[in-house]
Amino acid sequence: MTRCLDAAALAAVIRGTANKGAFEHTVTCPRCAHRLALVRSILEAHGGDTVLAYRRVRRSEKSLRDDASAAIDALEAGAYGDDSDRLRTTAAVEELRRRAVAAVCSDPNRACALMRVAIPLAERLHAGGLAADTVLSRTYNDAAYIEKTCVSPETGLRLIDAARRVAERSVDAEYESALIDVTYMRWLNDVDSTLEGDVGTIAERCEEVFRRRRVIRPFLSTRLNRARALLEGDPAASVVLYRELIVEAESAGEDEYVAAGCVALAIALINAGRPAEALPVAERSIDLYRRIGQPINAAMTSLARAEAYDAMGKFDDALEAVDAAISSFGWAEDTYVRAELIRARILLHAGAAADAAALCSAVATVSLSLDASQPNRNHTATAEALACLREAAARQV
Amino acid sequence: VTNDDREPTPLGVAVKELRLRRGWTQAVLAGKAGLSVTALSNIESGITTRVSRPTREALANVLDVHEGELDPGALGDTVAEKATSLAQRRAVVLALQTPADVLEKLFAEPRDTVTDVIDVLRELSNTERRLRRRGRHSPSR
Numbered sequence: 019m020t021r022c023l024d025a026a027a028l029a030a031v032i033r034g035t036a037n038k039g040a041f042e043h044t045v046t047c048p049r050c051a052h053r054l055a056l057v058r059s060i061l062e063a064h065g066g067d068t069v070l071a072y073r074r075v076r077r078s079e080k081s082l083r084d085d086a087s088a089a090i091d092a093l094e095a096g097a098y099g100d101d102s103d104r105l106r107t108t109a110a111v112e113e114l115r116r117r118a119v120a121a122v123c124s125d126p127n128r129a130c131a132l133m134r135v136a137i138p139l140a141e142r143l144h145a146g147g148l149a150a151d152t153v154l155s156r157t158y159n160d161a162a163y164i165e166k167t168c169v170s171p172e173t174g175l176r177l178i179d180a181a182r183r184v185a186e187r188s189v190d191a192e193y194e195s196a197l198i199d200v201t202y203m204r205w206l207n208d209v210d211s212t213l214e215g216d217v218g219t220i221a222e223r224c225e226e227v228f229r230r231r232r233v234i235r236p237f238l239s240t241r242l243n244r245a246r247a248l249l250e251g252d253p254a255a256s257v258v259l260y261r262e263l264i265v266e267a268e269s270a271g272e273d274e275y276v277a278a279g280c281v282a283l284a285i286a287l288i289n290a291g292r293p294a295e296a297l298p299v300a301e302r303s304i305d306l307y308r309r310i311g312q313p314i315n316a317a318m319t320s321l322a323r324a325e326a327y328d329a330m331g332k333f334d335d336a337l338e339a340v341d342a343a344i345s346s347f348g349w350a351e352d353t354y355v356r357a358e359l360i361r362a363r364i365l366l367h368a369g370a371a372a373d374a375a376a377l378c379s380a381v382a383t384v385s386l387s388l389d390a391s392q393p394n395r396n397h398t399a400t401a402e403a404l405a406c407l408r409e410a411a412a413r414q415v
Numbered sequence: 416v417t418n419d420d421r422e423p424t425p426l427g428v429a430v431k432e433l434r435l436r437r438g439w440t441q442a443v444l445a446g447k448a449g450l451s452v453t454a455l456s457n458i459e460s461g462i463t464t465r466v467s468r469p470t471r472e473a474l475a476n477v478l479d480v481h482e483g484e485l486d487p488g489a490l491g492d493t494v495a496e497k498a499t500s501l502a503q504r505r506a507v508v509l510a511l512q513t514p515a516d517v518l519e520k521l522f523a524e525p526r527d528t529v530t531d532v533i534d535v536l537r538e539l540s541n542t543e544r545r546l547r548r549r550g551r552h553s554p555s556r
């Protein structure tokens with residue numbers, strides 16, 4: 019199938035001036051056919067007056083977004099108490115999703131709380147015919163990602179299943195299912211995961227779907243997942259893929275993905291035993307994250323910089339980098355555990371075995387309490403903390 | 416004028432909704448608009464049914480909205496003042512007549528779909544404007 023039509027080509031189809039290929043595409047592509055039908059129904063309702071239709075829809079859309087944003091501000095400020103019934107548009111669902119996903123690293127409780135409002139709202143609107151299948155499936159999909167990251171991977175999987183069931187009924191099921199696959203690959207790439215699935219095959223299928231529809235961000239997310247799958251087994255191939263991804267993100271002007279590609283590349287280079295090359299790449303990522311206003315990601319990238327210094331034997335610089343990262347935020351507990359574990363390893367490598375042992379012991383205690391309160395949590399951090407503690411104890415002897 | 420049945424008026428509903436969106440208490444809004452809390456409470460709950468023009472203006476000003484957005488009566492007056500030409504009145508009538516379900520259907524879609532639709536409408540609208548301009552400037556024979 020040919021690639022999806024852009025706005026100019028769809029407008030040409032409506033004016034009747036498009037080429038034959040464009041007309042044929044709108045017959046075979048469900049996504050373009052759906053957009054075309056929506057535009058035609060709006061034009062018809064406005065008596066064919068394109069100028070009036072454009073102004074009206076644009077203004078209504080802006081007004082809906084502004085209202086949703088203001089209503090959620092008030093909800094978060096507690097002005098409504100528990101009265102979330104005031105939120106009643108898909109614009110509100112999307113704003114809740116956007117805020118929740120953005121809060122995953124910095125404030126997991128807030129992310130979960132926002133999704134707890136978004137899910138029933140999306141379900142209510144969907145049941146009343148006021149939200150398309152797509153809106154509900156994407157809400158479940160984001161909730162799955164948040165649930166996996168902040169609470170329970172298994173509950174997250176159930177949300178993935180719910181997302182798939184709704185996506186299969188949507189206008190463009192192939193595309194919506196590919197979006198869910200991008201999230202699902204996080205489970206397959208998880209070191210603790212017992213799920214079976216070939217990330218390479220899934221990623222290839224998703225890339226084709228996204229390329230055909232000319233959507234760059236999900237395409238780049240897929241590339242990140244594909245490279246991540248190779249990180250442990252074939253770090254050299256992973257390095258090549260990350261470099262390609264950075265070039266693609268640069269040419270698309272997607273700085274967020276350039277930054278994400280850089281930090282991933284830095285980790286791959288450290289894994290491949292090339293920490294000196296990793297350092298400038300991590301620093302570029304930090305600069306980019308700061309420039310696009312994502313300080314939490316900049317701080318998390320500082321952890322990769324600390325690991326690069328550690329691998330180069332520059333322990334003072336490594337400790338400075340990790341301390342700067344830890345002190346810059348109130349971290350989510352899981353991220354805190356990870357950061358302190360990196361600090362403990364640096365202390366161990368620097369010969370401060372007693373300090374490393376004390377820190378590992380504290381980290382293991384926090385991690386074990388997290389394991390107890392979240393039975394489905396990955397146990398890698400606890401295992402790593404205990405291994406580090408054993409090594410530190412052996413060195414003390 | 417007071418209303419013993421206390422059915423909220425459109426003005427009272429709008430004022431309350433806009434106040435809550437801003438996260439303000441009645442005391443805060445009353446203070447900003449130069450009203451007593453009781454007067455504001457009566458307006459919001461519908462006890463006061465007819466609100467004086469200065470009060471309406473003060474509320475619209477503080478809530479940063481057009482007076483017509485608060486009060487349907489004021490909206491009617493504004494439309495009557497502004498829609499002097501046939502084209503303007505036609506635009507108002509079309510806007511009122513457009514079936515709500517068409518926009519409802521569009522706004523049930525996710526944002527990327529809505530944005531795509533707006534982009535296509537922009538393309539069509541720009542072409543239409545260019546054609547209108549060319550038509551206006553073409554020399555008459």
